[in-house]
Amino acid sequence: MPELPEVETVMSGMRRSICDKRIDRVQVKRKDLRIPVNDDFAQQLSSKSIKSLTRRGKYIIMGLDPDNLHVILHLGMSGRIRIFGAGERYEPRKHDHIIVHLEDGTIFAFEDPRRFGLMYIASEKDWCKEKPFISMGPEPLEDWCAQDLLAKLKNKKANIKISLLDQRVVVGLGNIYVCEALYYAGVSPLRAANTISEDEAERIVKISKEVLEKAIKAGGSTLKDYQHTDGSLGYFQHSFTVYDQEGEDCSRPSCKAKIKRITQGGRSSFYCPKCQK
DNA sequence: CTCCTGTCCTGCCGGC
DNA sequence: TGCCGGCAGGACAGGA
Numbered sequence: 001m002p003e004l005p006e007v008e009t010v011m012s013g014m015r016r017s018i019c020d021k022r023i024d025r026v027q028v029k030r031k032d033l034r035i036p037v038n039d040d041f042a043q044q045l046s047s048k049s050i051k052s053l054t055r056r057g058k059y060i061i062m063g064l065d066p067d068n069l070h071v072i073l074h075l076g077m078s079g080r081i082r083i084f085g086a087g088e089r090y091e092p093r094k095h096d097h098i099i100v101h102l103e104d105g106t107i108f109a110f111e112d113p114r115r116f117g118l119m120y121i122a123s124e125k126d127w128c129k130e131k132p133f134i135s136m137g138p139e140p141l142e143d144w145c146a147q148d149l150l151a152k153l154k155n156k157k158a159n160i161k162i163s164l165l166d167q168r169v170v171v172g173l174g175n176i177y178v179c180e181a182l183y184y185a186g187v188s189p190l191r192a193a194n195t196i197s198e199d200e201a202e203r204i205v206k207i208s209k210e211v212l213e214k215a216i217k218a219g220g221s222t223l224k225d226y227q228h229t230d231g232s233l234g235y236f237q238h239s240f241t242v243y244d245q246e247g248e249d250c251s252r253p254s255c256k257a258k259i260k261r262i263t264q265g266g267r268s269s270f271y272c273p274k275c276q277k
Numbered sequence: 278c279t280c281c282t283g284t285c286c287t288g289c290c291g292g293c
Numbered sequence: 294t295g296c297c298g299g300c301a302g303g304a305c306a307g308g309a
Contacts, residue, residue, distance in 0.1 A: 003303095034285075034304080058303075077302040078287075095287085114286045116303060132304080158280065167304080175302065266282075267302075 002075045004058060004140065004172030005215035010081050011060045014108070015053040017083045022049045022103040023064075030097040034076065034118045037098070044069065044121055045100070057136055057171030061127060070127040076116025083108045137170045140208055144170055146201040153193040153201070160196055161189035162265045164204070173208065176243045177215070179270050181208040183242040188276040189262070189269040242270040250275060 002010070026042035038044075045064065052063035062071040075081075084090045086105030098110040098119055110119055124130045137152070138144040152169045153160070163169050164178045173181070182189050185203040187196070196204070241251050246261040250272040257274035 074303080076286090076304090112286095113288070114302085116286065156279080162280090165303085268300090 002058065002077070002079070003174035003177050003215075004055075005177075005212055005219055007058045007060060007075060007172070008055055008216050009219035010075065011053055011055045013083065014060065014062075014081060017085070018050050018100075018102060018106060018108060019053055020050065021106060023047065024101045024103045026101070027099040028097070029099070030115075033097060033112070033115050034074075035120050037120065041098075041119075041121065045071070050102075056128070056133055056139070057167060058174070059132065061122075068125045070122040070125070072118070072120055072122050072127065072132075073110070074118050076112055076114060076118070078114040079110065079112040079117035081108055082111060132167075135168050137166075137168050140170050140172050140205075140212055144205055144209070146198065146205045149205055150196070150198060150201045153196050156193035158193055159189060159264060160187060160191045160193050160204075161269050163193040164208075165265075165267075170208075172212070175267055175269075176240060177208070177211055179243045180240055181211050183271060183276060184211065186276055188273075189264060189271050191277075242272065245270055 023045050024047075026045045028037050028042050031037040031039075048064040048067070048069065050062060051065045052061075054061045054063070058074060060073040060075075062073065063069075064071065073079075073081075082093075082096075084107045090099070090107045090109070092099075093109070093111055095113040095115075096109040096111045097115070100108050100110075102108075110117070122130060127133060138148060149170065153163060156163055158166075161178060161182065164173050164181070165175065179189070181204060184207045185200065187200050187204060239245075242259050245259040248259050249255075250257045250259060252272075252275060255272065255274050257272050259270055260273050262269050262271075
């Protein structure tokens with residue numbers, strides 16, 4: 001569920017609350033996450049200092065010293081990080097799988113009812129040289145441009161919707177923001193990737209950036225108190241322009257069409273059949 | 278190599 | 294009211 005803006009906000013919250021603190025102990029309540037938690041996970045983390053928090057795509061990377069270890073965290077679709085400051089009491093929840101106690105009394109819990117998420121220690125010190133990261137496409141808000149997108153779409157027969165969800169094309173976009181971006185770009189989700197023009201690629205890139213930036217801003221202003229880095233806020237806009245708007249009027253005043261829902265790759269796409277060509 | 282489908286998991290919601 | 298089926302989603306495995 002969380003896409004780039006949500007992950008970015010959770011990561012910033014963690015950075016403010018737990019960076020430069022030392023881990024006291026770690027409780028692993030459930031090992032069977034999407035990737036099983038290693039038996040020595042808790043042991044490896046204990047007494048390490050949290051030196052950095054970064055994000056790559058929808059992954060959060062926590063750097064630990066000494067030993068330069070990296071904890072890789074993915075929120076899946078129902079994952080949350082709840083942080084309790086030194087004075088607060090930790091309130092356990094049913095699906096708190098991993099609970100990290102810091103030496104200053106701060107506690108953070110990884111909660112994930114559906115267990116699509118994961119938390120593990122990278123096997124390489126250079127985490128970006130291993131598995132999910134090695135084949136990742138550009139960060140949409142940093143090094144992404146229309147030429148890069150166009151080059152990646154050139155030989156793709158798949159449709160543009162599926163292509164934009166492909167991590168190798170660009171990272172961080174999920175079902176919701178892809179629907180929104182394609183709507184504002186005026187591009188139908190059904191279009192074959194290799195038929196996207198330079199002009200359309202420009203629009204997709206520009207608008208995706210805007211949609212993501214706007215959502216990050218909304219998240220930043222919503223989460224004033226990062227002590228409660230609580231994924232329960234979920235998406236930062238309560239409703240979207242096309243996502244989940246099946247049967248509603250298209251938001252353009254001059255367009256009288258209704259938003260349509262179709263299934264692509266087993267996932268819902270929402271679009272305006274009149275505005276998106 | 279690309280494409281496509283199935284799988285994992287739980288909570289929630291609509292229908293009967 | 295309670296139960297059941299279907300759906301939601303990111304990432305990946307495996308078959309074509």
